Amino acid sequence: MATPPLEHLLSLLIAPFTDAGSRTFWPGLALTALVAAWFARGQPWRASWTRLLALAQHPSTRLDVQLLLARQLLRGLRGAATVGGAFAVAAWLVLRLDHSLGAPTPIALSPALLAVLYSLSLFIAWDASRFAAHWLMHKIPLLWAFHQVHHSAERLSPLTFHRVHPVESLIYDLRGALTTGAVAGLFFWLTRGQAEALTLFGVPALGLTLNVLTGNLRHSELWVRFPPAVEAWLMSPAQHQLHHSAAPEHVDKNLGTWLACWDRLAGSLVIAESPPVAFGLPAGERNHRDDLLSALFGPFVGAAKALAGPRVFAALGLFTAQTAQAQDPEEPPPPPRADGVGAEILIYAEDGTPRVAGSAHRVDEETLERFEYDNVERVLAEVPGVSTRGEDGYGLRPNIGMRGASSDRSAKVTLMEDGVLFAPAPYAAPAAYYFPMSTRLVGVEVFKGPAATRFGPQTVGGAINLLTRPVPLGLDYGLDLAGGQYRSGKAAGYLGFGNDRAGLLIDAAQLSTAGFKELDGGGPTGFQRGEMMVKGRLRLGAEGVLELKLGLSDETSHETYLGLSASDYDEDPLRRYAASANDLMRWTRTQAELSWSAPLGEQVVTRTVLYHHYLTRSWTRLDRFNEGPDLHDLLQTDPSSGQGALYLSILRGDEDSASLDDALALATNDRRFHSAGLQSTARWSVGGEAISSDLELGLRLHIDSVARLHTQDLWMMTDGALARAEAPTTTTLDSDAWAQALAAHVHEDLRIGALHVLPGLRAELIRSQRIDVGAEVLDPRLAGILLPGIGALAPLGPWLDVFAGSTRGFSPASPGDPVEVKPETAWSNELGLRHHQGARHAEIVGFFNAYQNLTGQCTLSGGCLGDDIDRQFNGGAAWISGVELVAGSALLLPDGSEISGQATYSYTRARFQTGFVSGFPQFGDVSPGDSLPYVPEHQASARLVWSHRVIDLGLGGSFRSGMLDKAGTFPITEADIPPLFLLDASLSAQATERLRVYATGTNLTRSDALVSWRPFGARPTAPMTIMVGLKVGPPEPKDEAAVSSGAP
């Protein structure tokens, strides 16, 4: 039954007086009227009436009424949106506590005592949070712009309580929900729901009593005060009237509601002695007049002024400051900064503190060398917020995700080497089938959330920049030879020399292994991989540096998508089925980059890179049964009966294929990728000590393409081996896709004193098309997007920075995606604290990414098949939030040895907000609140290194909690990915001046936890592997002044 309009309207408008939770609940008003009558006793009735009429007709009171009406009417329109906020907070808290600490034994207290305790806690928490919010309203100009609507009241009446701007109402509603929810949740958890607050008319009794007794007198002109000894503990109505006083001595005083202790702690308590002369604000301070529209919109203008003030000041004052500085002979302008435009992106202050308003991490060369990681997944395990999904155990084609962004083939992460995109086709096919060898890297930089917006096209999750060895000044060389289990070998070396004018570097590495998996019937499962890079540097003119980088890489690996069934995995996780015997990946990649770095004048440095990458690959591998069940489902279900058991036997080689129906389809996916472009970055740095500006402008013109020719051959399992079936080769996909992209960004780092404000804007314009032979040719798709963002970094002390940022992230749709597939967009927000003092550093960051549309990128490795490959699927709205912690330190021991360590922890909560059914296998049938697949809730790592004279001992451990294989809810089941703990160690000794010997061990606890059910079946983590090796290098410590790659 619909409520009649007038009845509905009336109930809305009288709610402030009939709702027991409202300050102006009618018994309180009645009592106030009685007090007023008491005050008016003995005075002529007419005079009192005239005064009341004057109060009612005063513009200030009229605005009180208008704001009250507007608020109620708006509430009627938006519905009871805030109802349930506290309940949601409480429910969340109870679930979290139950999940983390388990359900406690209920406290054995009498219900009455529990009720008193609960009511008191609620009252105190409520009062304290009101004080805190109120204090912030007065101290933060942005908030004051809204709160002053309440303070502009020149006459006080009980209705003034409702004279509040909607923005302030919202803040107070949120505060109320959080406070009530937190206290209620805590008591519910402790008492398992036994605690109930003392209530009257359904609202907390204590608050209601105080409201009725004195609440309405606070906003009145009736001077009611308590004895000073009482006012020191309990706020009187008179004290609040002083809070509204226009007198300067009363500004920002008596901010509390009921208890005076908060004001006493803050030093803002004033005892009521004499009534204020006038209420309100000085006219010059008001941002609104006494009418509704002005009171609603004026504060926004005021808020904008509060925000824009410093920026306007900066814009106007920057050049003045610069000119003044230039005229000061004592203080020459600082030299242009080379960082930020070179291959290295991360900016550090002189003390080593990252000067980034956002999450940025760097794994340095020392750490990379310490554990001799040849698997980039291991390298990234110590970066909080980064998750990986293991596949081959070597990280040949890693699956890297960040802050909940999908990890499939690292397609949702911007991947760069020396600042240049290196994915085979970053726009048309971002799946990272190529990833540089971590053996030859000298640094890994990771940017997450707002810090990643300078780098596109993937700006939701983050960006990774891999640093290659720079051309040295002088002579530098190194040789690294190692060998170990599973006939694994490594040979890497580099030789470089140069002077101020020119230099040359040759860097090469070769890895090979027989593989740790054992193929049924025997056969190779390992790989060979080689990579060579040549860099030449030439200084042209006084300042310009030209650098040429050429690269050649190739790989031959017997890699497969086929894993194991659950029961076979339990028996021998390193087994490989006979059906994968013919699987083979081969690729070759060439890379050519020409960069030009030069200053423009004294304040601008530029770096321009022309690049071309080419990758050709061919992967033959078991794709599916010609007609049979999905391999992922088959292996995960592990049936022991029916046709499923028969198909499993065929995979194992125990049963023969009987017809083409159960023949094995081996796909040979040939792809050729081109990626080329021109990118230029200019950084303009001006300013001095007081104020400075670093303005970065970037432009990239990029084209890439992928040509796919996928064919399929049928093979019969016969006597445990594969035999070619009598069936012709069929073409399953013949397609070309291309993308052209124009990307531009402007990023300002405005420093005022120690405060950095970093607004930025990124624009992407992408034109793409996919042409499938035999299919209708769709017109090229054109997409453009503007991605604003802002960050700030401010010191809270000599060694403590606070930073925050908010930005819009984006991940483009794939060429050929149907128009209903939307690009991925999200607002990424973070707030963090960073401590850095000498060797000690710590960082805590909270983030919240609100996806408007999260997309799933279909890759074969992710379990997609056929025409879905490289297409995207809408995932709707999703919220991803979490906390990341890093802490590290170093300690010099009396014996001269040093112990250093670092620990990280990440918590990630990634949930879909909407329900839908998706063709993307990892999404499937999604309900609102389901968690994202392959996003661990908890991740942690720790690294400890002990260095003593010539010996170094390192221990590193990483933990990842369980992950879902498909969107759903925790806890994980057998069909999901169990937790994983890995322990690695390294030992090295300087044998001679030039020779160092080392040994490394990975997975020392012999974890055999499966790391993925994708693409098809259970896949193991690499087993314990011991390697020993030697390194030859120059006797002296390497020249720290080596020129950073590409930097002038």
Add this chain to the structure above:
Amino acid sequence: MVTEAGDRRSWLVLAGLTALAAFQPLGCERKGSGDAPIDASLSALLESAGPNVIVPALADAEAKALALDEALARLEATLTAGDDPAADQLAAQAAWRAVMSSWQRVELMQLGPLGSSLTALGGEDLRDEVYSWPSVNPCRVDQVTADGSYGDEAFFTESLVNTTGLDAVEHLLFAAAENVCPAQVTPNSDGAWEALGPDEVARRRAAYARKLTAGVLTALDDAQARFVEDGFSEALALSGSNTPYESEQQALNAVYDALFYLELRTKDKKLATPLGLRDCGETICPDDVEHLPSGFGGPAIAANLAGFRALYTGQDGAGVDDLLVELGHGDVNDAVIAGLDGADAAVAALGDTPLTELLVNEPEKVLAAHDAVKVVTDLLKGDVATLLALQIPAEAAGDND
């Protein structure tokens, strides 16, 4: 600090807000659902499917399988006695045809325990225990015949579905005396087959077939027990205590998936593939027909259509047809029924002639049967799925035609 114009505008805005707030609840009032009769029809359909359709079909198949068992016992006895087995062989073949005719109706009812453990909610692969086509391997059946492992106690627990079930019985009853294995594998490579001789092969085949029929009877018994004693009939209607379905809609989708056999198997696999309409190019592919040894392909398709009609109409109980009518889409239901009638007629025209012969001599008849079945499956994939908000099985989302 107030201006007259500002004050006036403010009151105007308030008046506007008042009007909006007053009438907003009317616009947002949730309309009465009116879903009750549809919910009732859906519940009735789910309650009826087990007891009125599936269990009787299983019971019928079991009765026919018992007759097969008896016929095989006679055949085995005749062969053991060294008498002429011709009459008993024919009788056993007829009994097998009767079972298969009955079972091909159940093929359309693969939901819950009858369904695949890989794809059906609550699937226990019981269908595969009875009949596993297209996962058949006649050579493996010959190998088991030769090595005699069918006599092992653990035979059923150690065997895969390609050496058990009515499909293996078909090979044992209808195949030529020679085995179908290549020369380089057993029982040819080791001479085992030749050593047995034709009489022993015939005796073993009868014994093996009898053993398999016993397995089929057990599976049919198990299947009925799941529906009746173990309560899957109630679970399908979500009234049982242990249901694999989260909602009635999901249970309805399971019924729909079972009906989809008509698209994936009957139309595509049994008709379109042998006709050369898919996979094997433009020529016909007679070797791909179902029931190659027995030539029972045509009647099997007729039985499929009967099974479809039974589950679709719910026999004496509620069915999908009632649901469509209740929703006001009687026209779609009429089209489905008319399509089924047409398909029945087109398939009946195939008679008992093996499809392999028809494909060569009268391919137009097979094509007409295909086209007639397609009329029904097009409606199933189109209007029926849309109107009942059903999800088409992933493997059939793309049109195979």
